Every structure is written in structure tokens, then in C-alpha cells.
Amino acid sequence: MNLTMLQKKEKTPAIAWALRVPSILFLILIVVVPVIVIFQDGFREGWHEFWYQVNLPIARHAIRLTLYTALIMTLINAVMGMITAYVLVRFDFLGKRFINAIIDLPLAMPSLVTGIMLVVLYGPQQSLGNFLLERFNFRIVFAPTGIVLALLFVNFPFVVRTIQPVLEGLDQSQEHAAETLGANSWRIFWKIIFPALVLPVMGGSLLSFSRAIGEFGAVVIVAGNIPLKTQTAAVYVFSQVESENRLGASAVSIVLVLISFLVLWIANSIHKVWRTS
Amino acid sequence: MMNRRKVSFGSLALILSVLLYLCLLIIGPVIALISGAFESGPWLVIKSLTSPVLIKAFLLTLRIALLVVFVQTFFGTMIAWFFVRHEFLGKAFLNGLVDVPFAISPVVVGYMLLLLFGRNSPLFPLLERINMRIAFASSGVFIATLFVCFPFMIREMIPVIESLDRGQEFAAATLGTNRWTIFWRIIFPQLKSGLLYGMTLTFARAIGEFGAVFVVGGGVQGRTETVTLFIFRCIEERRHIEAYSAALLLGLFSVTIVFFADWIKRLQLSKKRISLLEDSLI
Numbered sequence: 001m002n003l004t005m006l007q008k009k010e011k012t013p014a015i016a017w018a019l020r021v022p023s024i025l026f027l028i029l030i031v032v033v034p035v036i037v038i039f040q041d042g043f044r045e046g047w048h049e050f051w052y053q054v055n056l057p058i059a060r061h062a063i064r065l066t067l068y069t070a071l072i073m074t075l076i077n078a079v080m081g082m083i084t085a086y087v088l089v090r091f092d093f094l095g096k097r098f099i100n101a102i103i104d105l106p107l108a109m110p111s112l113v114t115g116i117m118l119v120v121l122y123g124p125q126q127s128l129g130n131f132l133l134e135r136f137n138f139r140i141v142f143a144p145t146g147i148v149l150a151l152l153f154v155n156f157p158f159v160v161r162t163i164q165p166v167l168e169g170l171d172q173s174q175e176h177a178a179e180t181l182g183a184n185s186w187r188i189f190w191k192i193i194f195p196a197l198v199l200p201v202m203g204g205s206l207l208s209f210s211r212a213i214g215e216f217g218a219v220v221i222v223a224g225n226i227p228l229k230t231q232t233a234a235v236y237v238f239s240q241v242e243s244e245n246r247l248g249a250s251a252v253s254i255v256l257v258l259i260s261f262l263v264l265w266i267a268n269s270i271h272k273v274w275r276t277s
Numbered sequence: 278m279m280n281r282r283k284v285s286f287g288s289l290a291l292i293l294s295v296l297l298y299l300c301l302l303i304i305g306p307v308i309a310l311i312s313g314a315f316e317s318g319p320w321l322v323i324k325s326l327t328s329p330v331l332i333k334a335f336l337l338t339l340r341i342a343l344l345v346v347f348v349q350t351f352f353g354t355m356i357a358w359f360f361v362r363h364e365f366l367g368k369a370f371l372n373g374l375v376d377v378p379f380a381i382s383p384v385v386v387g388y389m390l391l392l393l394f395g396r397n398s399p400l401f402p403l404l405e406r407i408n409m410r411i412a413f414a415s416s417g418v419f420i421a422t423l424f425v426c427f428p429f430m431i432r433e434m435i436p437v438i439e440s441l442d443r444g445q446e447f448a449a450a451t452l453g454t455n456r457w458t459i460f461w462r463i464i465f466p467q468l469k470s471g472l473l474y475g476m477t478l479t480f481a482r483a484i485g486e487f488g489a490v491f492v493v494g495g496g497v498q499g500r501t502e503t504v505t506l507f508i509f510r511c512i513e514e515r516r517h518i519e520a521y522s523a524a525l526l527l528g529l530f531s532v533t534i535v536f537f538a539d540w541i542k543r544l545q546l547s548k549k550r551i552s553l554l555e556d557s558l559i
Contacts, residue, residue, distance in 0.1 A: 015456070016363065023359045024371065026352050030424055031377050034389035041392050080298055087295045091288055099295070101536070102303055108535035110485025112505045113528040116512065116520065117306035120313040128309075153302055185287060214382025216488035217505070221512065234382045234488070241388050241492055246397070253385040260380040268373075 038257070042250035053251035058227045062236035063255060069144055069232070070212035073151035078205045080152075081159025082197060088160075089167040106156050114153050115221025118146065142224045147232060150218035155208035162204035163197055170196055199274035206267035210260045310528070314521035325519040326526060333499060334507040337415065341503065342483035345422045346476050353430025353475065354468070360431075361438040378427045386424050387492025390417060413495045418503065421489035426482045430475040437471030470545045477538035481531045 043050055053059060088100055106114065122129040122140040132138045140146045170193065178188050216234040223230035225239060233256050240249035314322050325331065360372060378386070394400060394411035404411060411417040441464065449459045487505040494501030496510065504527050511520035 019355060019359050020363065020365070023352070023356045027356060027371060027374060030420075030427055031374050034386070034393055034424065035377065035381075037393045038385065038389045080295075083291060084295045084298070087291050091292055093292055099299060102299060104535070104539070105303055105307075105532060108481055108532040109528055110487065110505060110531055112485070112487040112508060113310075113524045113531075114306075116508070116524045117310040117528075120521065121306045121309035126309070126313075128305075149302070153306070156302065185285075210380055214380070214385065216382060216384045220488075221509075234384045237382070237388060238384045238488070238492065241384075241391065246392075249388055250392070253382075253388060256382055256385055257380070260382075264376070264380045 035257070038250055038253050041246065042254040045247060049247060050251050050254070053248045054255055056248065058231070059233075059236060059248060059252050061228050062231050062233045063252065065144065065147075065231070066213055066233040066256075067259075069147040069151060070209050073148050073155065073212055074205045074209045076148070077152055077155055077159055077208055078201050081156070081204065082163060082201060085160045085163040085167055086193075089164060103157050103160050106153055111154055111215065111217030112221065115150055115218035118150055118153065118218070118222050122146065122149070141222055142226070142230060144223075144230065146222040147219055147230065150222045151212045151215055154215055154218055155212055158208040158211075159201060159204040162200045166197060166200050167193075199270055199277070203267050203270045203274060206263050206270065210263040210267065213260055213263075214256060307528075310521060310525055314518065314525045316521075317518060321518050322522045322525075325522045328519070330498065330502075331504070331507055331519075331523055334502045334504050337418075337501075338484050338503040338505075341415065341419050341422055342480050344419060345426055345483045346480050348423060349426060349430040349479050350472060350476055353427075353479075354434050354472065357431045357434035357438055361435055375428050375431050378424055383425060383486065383488030384492055387421050387489035387494075390421055390424070390489075390493045394420075412493060413497060413501060415494070415501055418490050418494040418501050421493045422483045422486050425486050425489050426479045429478045429482060433475035433478065434468070434471055437468060441467055470542065474538050474542050477534055481535045484527065485531055 054063070084103070088096065119141050120126060122132070124130060124133055124139070124141060129141060132140065138145075140149060174192050175188050178192060179185075183191070214234055215232075216238070219232055220235050220238070223232065223235065225231055225235055227236075227239075231239070233252055237249050237252050237256070240246075240252070356375070360368065381389075391412050392398060394404065394417060396412070409416070411420065445463050446459055449463055454462075484503075485505065486503075487509070490501075490503055491506055491509070494503070494506070496502050496506035498510075502510070504523060508520050508523045508527070511517070511523065
């Protein structure tokens with residue numbers, strides 16, 4: 001392998017460089033430069049100012065709301081994703097293929113359209129939304145519940161699609177053995193199936209968490225833009241750009257980017273551990 | 278393959294809870310949007326879908342998405358090729374960079390580009406001199422969309438290039454075929470279906486982009502207003518039927534092409550499996 005590569009390199013350095021230079025250049029220009037610019041802008045007045053901007057009550061509330069809704073979404077998504085994958089792999093029922101196809105729908109749906117769909121169904125002026133509000137005083141749209149719902153929609157496929165192949169590849173003879181020995185299905189799930197799913201579920205969940213933190217299109221429609229109430233960090237950045245508070249926008253952007261990178265890095269490490277084990 | 282158990286109470290409850298969840302989360306909202314758009318009859322839907330402002334926005338979206346697909350087909354494949362076939366220092370790092378656009382909020386993407394090309398940027402006088410506007414212009418919308426769609430093509434092409442049969446390439450090279458012919462005759466046919474799938478995903482993502490395009494383009498009507506921005510403006514101005522109709526059109530368009538691409542990919546896979554089976558039988 002190494003030898004052939006060496007020979008190839010010696011033979012065609014020109015072509016290799018013709019491929020290499022534009023590739024790296026394009027990657028750096030498109031991806032790296034913008035990221036550097038935002039860090040440079042956020043810290044241009046020093047750490048102190050950055051910290052001040054992040055700690056403004058509205059900004060702090062927005063960041064906290066973002067983390068909190070993303071966390072709730074991640075937990076629900078992990079549980080429901082696991083159940084959905086289990087049902088799709090282990091049971092046969094009418095309409096299963098339709099359900100299986102529906103799961104990919106959020107991947108293809110533009111997030112703005114997602115937000116509009118949720119408002120049309122659950123908005124206060126609509127029949128179902130109005131019913132929930134009047135009868136149970138349960139507000140979905142323009143409330144944190146709506147944010148969680150939007151994030152759930154957008155991130156639904158991630159956990160399901162990570163677990164499905166794992167469940168399919170699981171050796172069922174262990175389960176049968178346990179069943180023969182008299183274990184009930186609850187125990188079989190916790191002792192045999194669940195341990196195999198832990199790492200993939202965690203990886204998929206963290207991936208969806210990092211995406212949820214930055215979600216904008218669906219959230220801005222469903223949550224509205226009410227500071228200290230339903231304004232998430234991404235929407236906060238948007239409103240600060242509109243009102244030309246550059247420092248505030250940059251500071252919160254940096255926080256968002258850092259959290260996403262950190263979570264993504266953990267997700268990748270988990271994925272690596274899972275693959276090697 | 279599947280072990281059919283008796284339908285016990287527990288499993289029935291599981292199936293029903295999944296169905297209920299999907300109805301509340303996905304199917305219900307989709308139906309609501311359709312009925313919301315047709316609330317006042319199909320005529321209003323047709324009328325809003327044929328409004329010149331929407332058509333103009335749609336054409337802009339289409340133009341930008343096609344341009345992004347074109348650029349990414351070329352550069353994305355090149356970068357993927359480069360990652361698979363070349364060894365160099367810092368490859369893992371560069372490979373990680375490819376996923377950066379997935380991790381950054383679209384609003385932040387738009388804002389970054391605004392900082393980079395906007396009025397306060399050190400680049401601005403330079404851009405002014407060559408009479409090029411990027412912030413609040415369609416070129417900015419293009420760059421933002423390119424950023425957001427960057428990983429799709431690369432992530433799709435890397436496994437495809439990894440699975441190429443190199444024996445054929447070596448055989449052709451031994452027989453004295455030049456690189457150009459090898460590429461078009463041997464490599465390209467194997468890349469085709471992967472390319473098509475990557476292009477579709479990129480296109481679908483490009484037409485649906487909202488946050489980044491909004492921040493960098495500003496949604497100037499007739500100049501930088503893409504379909505998503507048109508829909509958002511309609512919502513703000515409480516022109517609900519127009520917003521719902523355009524959203525329905527966009528969603529339907531996007532979902533159709535992605536599902537179509539999925540279907541083609543699955544077809545290709547099963548074909549490959551059948552041919553493998555035939556090979557092993559022979």
C-alpha cells in the first residue's frame with residue numbers, strides 16, 4: 001500500500017498538488033475563515049466585555065432556555081427513538097413500511113416549513129391548539145413546549161436511524177435463552193438489549209443535542225421572539241444582529257459554537273469507542 | 278428472519294404509542310398544513326402560488342441551489358477524493374473541519390458572513406473598489422447556502438470513493454490507458470449514483486435554507502428574497518393562505534426529491550446485491 005502510494009507520488013506530483021491545493025484552500029476559505037472572524041469579533045474588547053455580554057439577563061436567559069429545551073428534547077427523543085426503532089425492527093404490523101418512510105420526512109423538510117406546520121396544528125387560533133389551551137390551559141405555541149416539539153420533529157430521525165441497524169444485528173439467541181430460563185420481557189430488555197444500545201443511543205442523542213442548540217427556522221416560528229420568555233440563543237443572536245448590537249451577537253454566537261463543538265466532539269469520541277468495542 | 282411473537286398486550290401498547298407519537302409529531306402537522314392551505318378553497322392556493330413575487334423568489338432559490346449543487350459537485354468530489362486517496366499530515370483535523378457547518382447554527386453562519394463581508398469588515402473597501410457586494414446581495418445568499426450545504430456531498434462521496442474497485446484502474450493503467458480515459462471510463466460510472474444522491478441532498482438542503490440566508494441577505498424583496506424568506510414575510514404580515522400554500526409547495530418539492538433519490542439509491546443497492554449473488558452462483 002505504502003509502496004504503491006510512494007510510486008504514485010513520484011510519478012504524478014503535479015496532479016496530486018493540483019488536487020491538494022485547491023481542496024485545502026476551498027475548505028479553509030469556506031469553513032475556517034468565517035469561524036475565525038466571529039471569534040476575533042467577539043473578543044475584540046477583551047474577555048471582560050465578552051463575559052459581560054454573555055451575562056446580560058436576556059442573553060443568559062436565552063442561553064439557559066436553549067440548553068434546557070434541548071436537554072428535554074434529547075431525553076424524550078432518546079426514549080421515543082429507542083421504542084420506535086424497537087417496534088420497527090421486532091414487530092410486524094399493517095402500515096409498517098409507511099411508518100418507516102415517515103421517519104425520514106424531517107430530514108427532507110425545511111425547518112421553516114416544520115415550524116409553520118406545528119403552528120397550524122397547535123397554534124392558539126387553531127382548533128386543536130385552542131382546545132388544549134381552553135380546556136387544559138396547556139399552551140404549546142409561543143411557549144417552551146413548542147420549542148421542545150419543534151426540536152423533537154427536526155431531530156426525530158437521528159436516534160431511530162442509529163439504533164435500527166444495531167437492533168437488526170443483535171444476536172437473538174441470548175434473548176431466547178433468557179426467555180427459556182424464565183426471564184420476563186422487561187428483564188430481557190434491561191439486561192440484554194439495553195446494554196447493546198447504550199453507546200449508540202448516547203451518540204445519536206448528543207448529535208441531536210448539538211443540532212438542537214442552533215436550530216432557528218422551526219423555533220422562531222413556533223416560539224415567537226419574546227425576550228426573557230421564549231427567545232432561544234439563536235433567535236437572540238438574530239435579534240441582536242437586527243438591532244446592530246454586534247458585540248452581543250458575537251459573544252452569544254461564540255458560546256453557541258463552543259457548546260456545539262464540545263458536544264460534537266464527545267459524540268464522535270463515543271462513536272469511536274462504540275466502533276472499536 | 279423475524280421472529281413473530283404472539284401479539285401480547287405489552288407489544289400492542291408499544292406499537293400504539295409509537296403510532297400516536299408519530300401522529301402528534303409528524304403526520305398531524307403535515308395534514309394540518311395541507312388543510313390550512315386549502316381552508317378557503319383551491320382557488321386561493323393557485324392564486325397565491327402564481328403570484329409574481331413568489332415566482333421570482335422561487336426562481337432565485339432555484340438558481341442559487343443549482344449553483345451550489347454545481348460548485349459542490351465539483352469541489353465536494355475533489356475534496357472527498359483527496360481525503361480517500363491521499364495521506365498527509367493533519368488529515369484527521371481537516372476531515373473534522375468538514376463537519377463544522379453541521380454544528381454551527383444557521384443564524385451564526387449568516388452573521389459570520391456579514392462580519393466578513395459587511396460594512397464594518399476590513400474587506401469592505403476592497404470589495405467596494407471592485408464593485409462587488411456580498412452582504413445583502415444574492416452572492417451573499419449563495420455563499421451562505423454553500424457553507425450550510427458544504428458537508429453533504431463530501432460525506433456522501435467518501436464511502437463511494439473508498440469502495441471503488443482499484444483493480445480495474447490498475448489493469449487499465451497497465452494496459453497503457455491514460456488517466457483521463459481511466460477516469461471517464463472506469464471511475465466515473467462507479468461514482469454516478471453516489472453523485473446523484475449527494476447532489477439531491479445538497480439541492481434539498483439548499484432550497485430549504487432559512488436562517489443563514491435571512492441574516493446575510495436581509496430578504497430584500499425581488500433581490501435577495503428566497504422562497505423561505507417569502508414565506509416568513511407572509512407569516513409576519515399575517516397573509517396566512519399565501520404562507521401555507523408556499524410552505525406546502527416547498528415542503529412537497531423537497532420531500533419528493535429526497536424520497537425519489539432514496540428510492541433510486543435503494544434500487545441501485547438491490548441491483549448490486551443481485552449481481553453479486555449472480556457472480557457467486559457462477
